[in-house]
Amino acid sequence: MRRWPGTxxxxxxxxxxxxxxxxxxxxxxxxxxxxxxxxxVEQKLTIALEVSERCLVMGHxxxxxxxxxxxxxADAYIRKEWLEV
Numbered sequence: 355m356r357r358w359p360g361t362x363x364x365x366x367x368x369x370x371x372x373x374x375x376x377x378x379x380x381x382x383x384x385x386x387x388x389x390x391x392x393x394x395v396e397q398k399l400t401i402a403l404e405v406s407e408r409c410l411v412m413g414h415x416x417x418x419x420x421x422x423x424x425x426x427x428a429d430a431y432i433r434k435e436w437l438e439v
Contacts, residue, residue, distance in 0.1 A: 379405050
């Protein structure tokens with residue numbers, strides 16, 4: 355499981371986050387080629403959908419969706435009920 359070090363003190367801006375994700379994405383690709391899996395907890399859905407092979411959405415401590423980024427994009431109920439403000 356990964357998280358950005360120090361983000362609880364000063365969260366990165368969206369621009370900084372995209373820059374950090376670009377570097378992290380390169381590392382994730384290398385790790386995948388080595389057969390390593392990674393769990394990334396991400397609140398920014400657009401970023402999560404760009405780098406994920408599988409997505410899980412949790413609500414009230416339960417998994418309410420599990421599938422591919424494409425399936426999550428296509429599931430209007432899950433998006434409306436759990437992901438939109």
